[in-house]
Amino acid sequence: MPGAIRFHEPGGPEVLRWEHVEVGEPGPGEVRVRHTAAGLNFIDTYHRSGLYPLPLPSGLGSEAAGRIEAVGVGVTVFAPGDRVCYVHRPPDSYTEARNLPASSVLHVPDAIDDETAAAMLLKGLTAWYLLRRSYPVQRGDSVLLYAAAGGVGQIAAQWANHLGARVIGVVSSDAKAEQARAAGCSEVLMADEPVAERVRALTDGEGVAAVYDSVGRDTFFASLDALRRHGTMVSFGNASGPVEPFALLELARRGSLYVTRPVLFDFIDTRAGLEAAAGELFDVVGSGIVRVGVNQRYALRDAARAHADLEARRTTGSSVLLPDA
Numbered sequence: 181m182p183g184a185i186r187f188h189e190p191g192g193p194e195v196l197r198w199e200h201v202e203v204g205e206p207g208p209g210e211v212r213v214r215h216t217a218a219g220l221n222f223i224d225t226y227h228r229s230g231l232y233p234l235p236l237p238s239g240l241g242s243e244a245a246g247r248i249e250a251v252g253v254g255v256t257v258f259a260p261g262d263r264v265c266y267v268h269r270p271p272d273s274y275t276e277a278r279n280l281p282a283s284s285v286l287h288v289p290d291a292i293d294d295e296t297a298a299a300m301l302l303k304g305l306t307a308w309y310l311l312r313r314s315y316p317v318q319r320g321d322s323v324l325l326y327a328a329a330g331g332v333g334q335i336a337a338q339w340a341n342h343l344g345a346r347v348i349g350v351v352s353s354d355a356k357a358e359q360a361r362a363a364g365c366s367e368v369l370m371a372d373e374p375v376a377e378r379v380r381a382l383t384d385g386e387g388v389a390a391v392y393d394s395v396g397r398d399t400f401f402a403s404l405d406a407l408r409r410h411g412t413m414v415s416f417g418n419a420s421g422p423v424e425p426f427a428l429l430e431l432a433r434r435g436s437l438y439v440t441r442p443v444l445f446d447f448i449d450t451r452a453g454l455e456a457a458a459g460e461l462f463d464v465v466g467s468g469i470v471r472v473g474v475n476q477r478y479a480l481r482d483a484a485r486a487h488a489d490l491e492a493r494r495t496t497g498s499s500v501l502l503p504d505a
């Protein structure tokens with residue numbers, strides 16, 4: 181029976197257990213994927229902690245790459261042996277193998293290896309919707325990007341730079357600042373600096389066109405303060421905890437601001453939408469415009485250590501979990 185990470189109650193990394201699970205034949209419209217690598221994402225920690233509750237016991241993990249092992253009735257696009265990747269919910273990619281609907285699965289282009297594919301789909305599609313949909317960056321825009329040396333951050337910084345934006349990154353250490361600069365941030369601020377003040381100084385007092393804020397509670401008002409008139413606050417994560425309720429007048433006071441709180445799955449809710457978004461992502465990664473740095477590798481059964489590192493801000497770029505060879 182395939183090995184899999186399971187948890188039976190919400191909590192810290194210690195609730196993650198290595199178990200063996202029954203994975204039967206794929207049902208109609210499904211495929212069975214034998215994973216070669218699973219991507220680690222901050223959202224996995226929200227599922228584990230109960231911030232985003234799941235029916236328990238549950239698996240974990242929303243993206244992976246691998247080989248098709250079997251296909252169910254009605255599946256014509258995939259065949260055993262095909263190299264694929266996916267982003268899918270409910271989470272269950274921290275496993276050696278699983279069944280899932282073929283409609284969530286994509287062929288991996290030849291130019292992209294398995295670890296990169298496993299690491300990039302959820303984070304890269306997030307960068308795509310942030311920059312192309314939530315606030316579509318225009319050439320010449322200044323934008324502010326938190327966790328700029330992280331998984332989403334490094335992809336978004338490179339992509340925004342390619343789209344012609346000036347990216348001001350925020351990070352928590354000098355080593356991360358170096359990585360954020362290498363990813364295309366023209367200026368990098370430290371998380372403990374007065375970020376809004378520094379942003380105003382860097383933009384002749386005007387503020388930025390958009391803030392892409394994944395930190396949440398701790399940075400929300402500093403992010404609003406960093407925006408130009410009619411600027412857009414894209415609050416897309418809760419690394420420091422969820423944003424508290426606030427008065428709409430705060431937006432009026434700061435210059436008729438826009439706020440959005442997006443979620444990836446709303447931007448890839450049709451097969452055509454998923455294919456179009458993934459096509460753009462595969463193009464920028466396949467052509468080398470965006471480099472997905474897989475900076476940490478863990479054994480799949482060691483997922484608890486990976487979670488501890490991610491939550492303690494010890495990781496940079498992307499991380500993958502690897503089943504035993």
Ligand code: NDP
Nearest residue numbers: 221222327330331332351352394417418419420443444493
């Ligand atoms: P990262 O690799 O970016 O890791 C999280 C980073 O957040 C840390 O390295 C750290 O960078 C920063 N951070 C700031 N404050 C804290 C804190 N209090 N505790 C821990 N980390 C903190 O993770 P991902 O790339 O997987 O995800 C980035 C963010 O994007 C997450 O918040 C995630 O929830 C969000 N996300 C949202 C999606 C959506 O559709 N809404 C989809 C995908 C991701 P530093 O030390 O430099 O500050």
